[in-house]
Amino acid sequence: MMYRLHPVTKAIIALASIVVASICPLACLTAFLAFVVSLSFVGMEFTKFLRIARSALALILVLALFSLIYGALSARSLSIILEAGFTQGVIVGSMRLFQLMLSFAALFSTTRPQSIVRMLSKLGVPYKYAYILVLAIRYMSVMMSDFQEIYDIQAIRGLRVDSGGTLMRIRSTLSLFIPLIVASIDRLNDMSIALEVKGFGLSKHRSYAFTEKASLMDAVVIALTSLIVAGPYLALNSALVK
Amino acid sequence: MPRDLCRAEEAVVFKDVSFSYSNGFTLMDVSFTIRSGELALIMGPNGSGKTTVLKLMAGMLKPLSGDIYLCGIDTRRIKLSEAARYVGYVPQNPWMAFFNNTVFNEITYVARNTGLSKEEYEARALEVSSWLNIAHLLQRSPYSLSEGEARRVSIAAAIIHDPSVVLLDEPTAGLDYLNKIDYVNIVQKLVLRRGHTVIMSSHDVDLLTLFPEAKVILLNNGRLSFNGYIRDLLSRAHLLLSNNLLLPAPIALSTYLNELLGVGEGSGASVEELVERTVLRKDVIGELICR
Numbered sequence: 350m351m352y353r354l355h356p357v358t359k360a361i362i363a364l365a366s367i368v369v370a371s372i373c374p375l376a377c378l379t380a381f382l383a384f385v386v387s388l389s390f391v392g393m394e395f396t397k398f399l400r401i402a403r404s405a406l407a408l409i410l411v412l413a414l415f416s417l418i419y420g421a422l423s424a425r426s427l428s429i430i431l432e433a434g435f436t437q438g439v440i441v442g443s444m445r446l447f448q449l450m451l452s453f454a455a456l457f458s459t460t461r462p463q464s465i466v467r468m469l470s471k472l473g474v475p476y477k478y479a480y481i482l483v484l485a486i487r488y489m490s491v492m493m494s495d496f497q498e499i500y501d502i503q504a505i506r507g508l509r510v511d512s513g514g515t516l517m518r519i520r521s522t523l524s525l526f527i528p529l530i531v532a533s534i535d536r537l538n539d540m541s542i543a544l545e546v547k548g549f550g551l552s553k554h555r556s557y558a559f560t561e562k563a564s565l566m567d568a569v570v571i572a573l574t575s576l577i578v579a580g581p582y583l584a585l586n587s588a589l590v591k
Numbered sequence: 592m593p594r595d596l597c598r599a600e601e602a603v604v605f606k607d608v609s610f611s612y613s614n615g616f617t618l619m620d621v622s623f624t625i626r627s628g629e630l631a632l633i634m635g636p637n638g639s640g641k642t643t644v645l646k647l648m649a650g651m652l653k654p655l656s657g658d659i660y661l662c663g664i665d666t667r668r669i670k671l672s673e674a675a676r677y678v679g680y681v682p683q684n685p686w687m688a689f690f691n692n693t694v695f696n697e698i699t700y701v702a703r704n705t706g707l708s709k710e711e712y713e714a715r716a717l718e719v720s721s722w723l724n725i726a727h728l729l730q731r732s733p734y735s736l737s738e739g740e741a742r743r744v745s746i747a748a749a750i751i752h753d754p755s756v757v758l759l760d761e762p763t764a765g766l767d768y769l770n771k772i773d774y775v776n777i778v779q780k781l782v783l784r785r786g787h788t789v790i791m792s793s794h795d796v797d798l799l800t801l802f803p804e805a806k807v808i809l810l811n812n813g814r815l816s817f818n819g820y821i822r823d824l825l826s827r828a829h830l831l832l833s834n835n836l837l838l839p840a841p842i843a844l845s846t847y848l849n850e851l852l853g854v855g856e857g858s859g860a861s862v863e864e865l866v867e868r869t870v871l872r873k874d875v876i877g878e879l880i881c882r
């Protein structure tokens with residue numbers, strides 16, 4: 350289902366998650382978290398959902414532990430950890446972070462890069478800049494695989510990154526980053542020529558062979574998202590009016 | 592000399608090796624051996640697993656199951672930086688390895704890492720660079736070299752510490768015919784004069800006729816299709832075609848001529864008959880040769 354949602358719908362969920370993480374009260378946060386988790390659970394492959402949730406939870410666990418330790422050190426007392434307010438703060442903070450990470454992961458892992466470009470164009474971002482952004486995201490994996498290859502090549506040449514003095518370590522790091530930068534510049538140069546000869550940026554009014562269409566499902570998801578995020582404020586407003 | 596470290600009769604042993612990437616490509620139950628001092632070609636079409644096999648040999652990748660022995664040592668039990676003593680690796684793209692300011696520093700990098708003394712690595716750098724005809728490049732930046740020069744420097748950097756096994760990843764990719772012949776001569780000297788075990792991955796079928804004595808490991812889709820010597824492979828040329836590889840040009844030509852003139856084994860045609868048939872079909876043969 351997540352794959353069939355319009356990219357703008359998924360972007361709205363991601364943007365809503367920023368609002369929820371920043372200003373929403375606990376009830377709204379809990380409702381939005383439940384909504385995003387169920388949407389992701391139902392909408393993407395179970396293994397993918399599990400992988401995303403596991404990585405997010407691992408990071409949050411580290412941060413939560415760090416917060417607990419830092420809190421105890423700042424208060425110079427371990428008993429602060431047992432205080433309800435402090436622990437609740439850490440739990441709520443973790444929930445805010447989790448829904449934020451899950452919403453953005455759902456957007457980027459279930460949307461094709463070309464759809465993201467079209468979505469950004471629809472939102473008014475010039476095509477050139479939207480494409481640069483997506484290219485940068487896609488290029489990360491290329492750079493990672495180049496880095497791994499360079500690391501292997503240097504390791505088989507006897508490189509030891511984890512031993513020797515500071516100067517030796519700096520030199521070892523250079524042996525990895527110089528070829529990586531050179532390879533990246535080469536690749537980017539080739540890519541820019543390839544884009545230019547294909548007429549990239551020739552016209553400001555770009556047409557698309559395929560455009561995503563919003564469906565009833567998108568309307569339902571946007572309505573639910575708006576209701577959860579704006580609900581508490583509407584309720585508060587009507588109570589104040591009465 | 593590090594080459595003396597490798598006393599095993601078999602330089603590389605693959606025993607029921609399986610491996611898989613997260614993208615789904617799988618290498619299945621691959622077994623073969625390469626003797627010390629032998630020249631071996633890992634051949635196959637694109638995506639058949641040639642580079643994966645080469646990386647497994649070097650210890651860059653670890654097998655999921657099965658065993659790989661490099662100079663008798665299990666590659667699981669050896670650090671990659673330790674494997675440098677036994678292996679010289681020449682990447683397909685030489686610029687993926689270069690980072691030093693001069694060719695001299697680039698060439699001597701492995702020698703310094705493996706603990707050769709200054710006098711020793713300087714002497715070896717001179718010897719190797721004059722052997723590879725790159726002595727005039729020693730003070731140049733590696734980034735100012737031409738493709739052919741960079742490949743020679745890459746070989747020099749891989750053999751300076753005298754490793755037992757030299758691995759070359761797609762060495763002739765992108766080279767013109769003359770540069771390819773030049774490269775082939777270097778490889779032949781590596782095996783015959785210097786006694787290295789040389790293992791190359793390639794999909795260039797011309798190498799089969801340029802290295803007639805070599806061992807061939809033919810892969811297709813992660814599976815071993817042939818493990819033997821070139822003469823045996825060429826006598827079963829259909830194996831190349833069924834593995835999405837073309838026949839080398841001279842073999843293809845002789846096969847066509849045999850069929851055209853009907854002079855295959857056991858045809859019993861005399862020389863006079865052969866000349867007569869050739870004259871009769873000279874137009875077709877001329878066209879074939881031109882093609």
